[in-house]
Amino acid sequence: MAITELAPKQERQKKEKSAFREWFDSVLFAVIAATIIRWLFFSAFVIPTPSMENTLLVGDYLFVSKLHYGTTTPVTPLQMPLTHQYIWGTTIPSYLEWIKLPQFRLPGFTDVKRGDVVVFNLPVEHPETYRKYSNVLPDLHPHPLDLRSNYIKRCVAQAGDTLEIRNGQVYINGSAQPIPFRMQNEYFMSTTTAVHEENVFRKNGITDFTPFTETFNDTIISNDESGYIVKTTPALAQKLKTYDFVKRMEPLYLRKGLKEPSLFPATDLTDWNKDNYGPIVVPAKNGTIMLNDRNTAIYADFIRYYEGNEHVTLQNGKLVLNGKHVDQYTFKQDYYFMMGDNRHNSADSRYWGFVPKDHIVGKAVFVWMSIDPDPTNFLNKIRWERLFRIIR
Structure with a gap:
């Protein structure tokens, strides 16, 4: 019987990609x-x-x-x-x-x-x-x-x-905390004359300053003084203090007990402001708090919306979880x-x-x-x- 040798299959030539296809693949x-x-x-x-x-x-x-x-x-x-x-x-x-x-x-x-x-x-x-x-x-x-x-x-x-702010200083668990090196505060810069803003402020990298026009609450500024409200670091405040036209540099803090209405929590049970705040406990996973009126005002929204709980409501200022009034709560995550x-x-x-x-x-x-x-x-x-x- 005659045997016919089979020719090897020719490899199919690969199609070259179009320029658009190469561009699309690269972008993808x-x-x-x-x-x-x-x-x-x-x-x-x-x-x-x-x-x-x-x-x-x-x-x-x-x-x-x-x-x-x-x-x-x-x-x-x-x-x-x-x-x-x-x-x-x-x-x-x-x-x-x-x-x-x-x-x-x-x-x-x-x-x-x-x-x-x-x-x-x-x-x-x-x-x-x-x-x-x-x-x-x-x-x-x-x-x-x-x-x-x-x-x-x-x-x-x-x-x-446990966090507390006293006259601008942060305290954690009763201990004063280090101040960040470049942290800014608000200062009153009392001057004897108008200031050339470009040479004094912008040259020192100060971008947030306004001429003083009215008493800052009931703080240390006299009504007959002129100057600027400046937001800057303690180091730059000391430098500005050395200028001959600067009489004094004083940090501005809201006094304790002067309630700032826009602060958290929105309740009449605290009289805090941005410079005098707390004490307040930061919730921790597996940490339990008692839900008195003050704590309910502080923590209720976090228990309702950020803890993965269902069927949580407030009734007459009391927290209701799964149909039952609760007088304490254990958190599920850190804050x-x-x-x-x-x-x-x-x-x-x-x-x-x-x-x-x-x-x-x-x-x-x-x-x-x-x-x-x-x-x-x-x-x-x-x-x-x-x-x-x-x-x-």
């Missing part, structure tokens, strides 16, 4: 890689407000580590990649709430500690609480937990701490008390309460770029001295 790979890095390792943020001056300035670009505290899994997975709340340049939401997942936190290097500069999701953008704080934060809108606005503040009290380093120009925990652990995003690590937003400062737009500065 870059988006997927950037999304994974942004979720798992670190994110880039820009500072839009002066609440952390002089530690962080408006126009600072920084990297925030997700690894330090452990990154969290998405709660709202149906989201356009590389967006946060809205599609770029629009007010169209970038997410859909059709699917909501439970949140888990991956292991991290460390826990949030006192003194850390922390990025977190703003708790009061919860759908049940945002309206209560519109007088302090007028642009509040409700968002899912993982898509609430990113805020950056310094942790001044950990879970379980933190956050404050801005610009202590007299910061909407922080003094105004809206604690930050739950499940709202923690990451630790601010370093500034990689800094651009001066002042439109007149064309020649020195980049603040070169701030590049790659470690955040402390």
Whole structure:
């Protein structure tokens, strides 16, 4: 029988990708890689407000580590990649709430500690609480937990701490705490003459100053004095004090007992202000509190909206859980008390309460770029001295 040798199959020639397909594949790979890095390792943020001056300035670009505290899994997975709340340049939401997942936190290097500069999701953008704080934060809108606005503040009290502020000084568990190196306070600068703002204030990096026009509550300013209300660091205040046209530099604090109505908690049972606040206990996981009238006013919203409880109501000022009045409560997660380093120009925990652990995003690590937003400062737009500065 004749045998015919079969010729080997010819390999099919691969089709070459079109230029558009190569471009699309490259963009898709870059988006997927950037999304994974942004979720798992670190994110880039820009500072839009002066609440952390002089530690962080408006126009600072920084990297925030997700690894330090452990990154969290998405709660709202149906989201356009590389967006946060809205599609770029629009007010169209970038997410859909059709699917909501439970949140888990991956292991991290460390826990949030006192003194850390922390990025977190703003708790009061919860759908049940945002309206209560519109007088302090007028642009509040409700968002899912993982898509609430990113805020950056310094942790001044950990879970379980008792915090008190006396005349501007923070005390934790009865001990005075170190003052952040670049922390700003409000000062009255009494002067003998008008000041050349460019040579005195801007030359020293002071951007927040106003001429004094009226008595600051009932503090140390006399009605016949002239000068400026200046927000600056203690070190710069001492420098300004040496100028021959400066009579004195005095820190301005609200007196104890002068109630500031916009502070947290919204109750007549406290008479606190931003300079004299507390004492208040920061909730800790497995920590139990007694629900007297004062504690109910402080902690009720956190028990109702941030602890994963169902069927929690307030009836005549009493907490009702699963149909039963409760006189004590054990917390399910840790909380933190956050404050801005610009202590007299910061909407922080003094105004809206604690930050739950499940709202923690990451630790601010370093500034990689800094651009001066002042439109007149064309020649020195980049603040070169701030590049790659470690955040402390």
